[in-house]
Amino acid sequence: MAKYLLLKHYRGAPAAVNDVRMDQWTPEEISAHFQYMNDFAAKLEQTGEFVDAQALSDGGMWVRFDGEGRPPVTDGPFAETKDLIAGWMVIDVDTEKRAVELAGELSAAPGAGGKPIHEWLEVRPFLTEAPTITE
């Protein structure tokens, strides 16, 4: 078993095939999109492969340590960050092939015109715990 992160980008991913911003969709198309995402997560729970799904607000900021006794420095939010994460899903599957298959299915979520978005999702394996047997 291996866990994979399916990462969805607002910006920074290669352009989707059906590349229309959500605010240009009809309300019904938006509803259909979210329904698809919910159904997909529910299906994965049924197959015993679902771990987590979260969506991120596109606000936010950069924060860093600024020295002992000083408050952290903050910067942003930036309107035009190159790469912006929209959200993720974490799955626990038997093979990488299965992770790719599920990411493909998630990328088929309907968008403008009710047609699949074909958006690019980033698929990243988790680092695991060390195996017990090493030699």
Next chain:
Amino acid sequence: MDELLLRSLTPGVLGVLVRRGADFAAAEDAVQDALVEALRVWPHDPPRDPRAWLVTVAWRRFLDATRAEAARRRREDVVDAEPAPGPATGVDDTLQLYFLCAHPSLTPSSAVALTLRAVGGLTTRQIARAYLVPEATMAQRISRAKRAVARVRFDTPGDVATVLRVLYLVFNEGYSGDVDLTAEAIRLTRQLATAIDHPEVAGLLALMLLTSARRAARTAPDGSLVPLAEQDRGRWDTASIAEGVEVLQAALARDQLGEFQAQAAIAALHADARTAEETDWVQIVEWYDELVRVTDSPVVRLNRAVAVGEADGPRAGLAALAELDDALPRYAAVAAHLHERDGDLATAARLYAEAARKAPDLAERDHLTRRAARLNGRRTS
């Protein structure tokens, strides 16, 4: 309360229910309910006969569930009376359970989950925590697994090899949580070894005992990995090693070599050496040759190259490595190690860094990064 006792009774209780005519899926649910109930009640009200208590509660749960189901279907043909207990078996039932839970129609993760629950007597929550997935996901994984084997007859003989692969997975990929999956894998393999006399079952048990004997020495206090050569051998568990060696010798005497016996033999040779320098690498290479013959696995050939590097020098190890596909997992790590031993520290450092980037687990990545950093030689000022 003795949770291990409770868990060890699980397969027998499940066997009783199945023999009384309950189908496997319903019986397994009922036993799980009884386990959860036992965990709640036993601490303040321990039963006189734990097994009888579990059978009674599980059977009642099964009847309740069957009645509820029948009521839903508006059927009248519910079995109300408790039937006479079936033949008093135990060991056979346990073995059948192992086969069923490792049935070839199951994916590895389903087989692992089902084995831990039905044979191991763990709760769904414990299994979910151990594998870091939500409880609902694990519950679904288990019920799907049960549906997948619903049509398999309980008394169909199975393949020991599939059971061993499942137990190996539990042992090798045990994660975290409140259950020690390494210990659980040993317990389940030990139990299997009492149910069936098979040299590879013994081989796997020996491998587990010999490997887990090194556990305390394997991690530094900061959690980082300590390689075999640098471990404090005084911290190895000698009782576990002695048992592993004994189990292995009895298995090897039967002259039916398999991959687990060969792996255990290698682990035993490491256990035999009081210091890393005393390791009998020549014999280890011979066992790797056997292992290659039995498994023909590229990963085994990779490990063999390490052993050859120790037995015949790093150049010989590099020569053995050159015959292998450099896309193999851990290839770069092995190459780095052999180049370091050969004195080519620049190449070793570069390869350690490359291996770290490709490492599949955090501990190994950190370990390889430290190796690269040490060879790169920057000092903290």
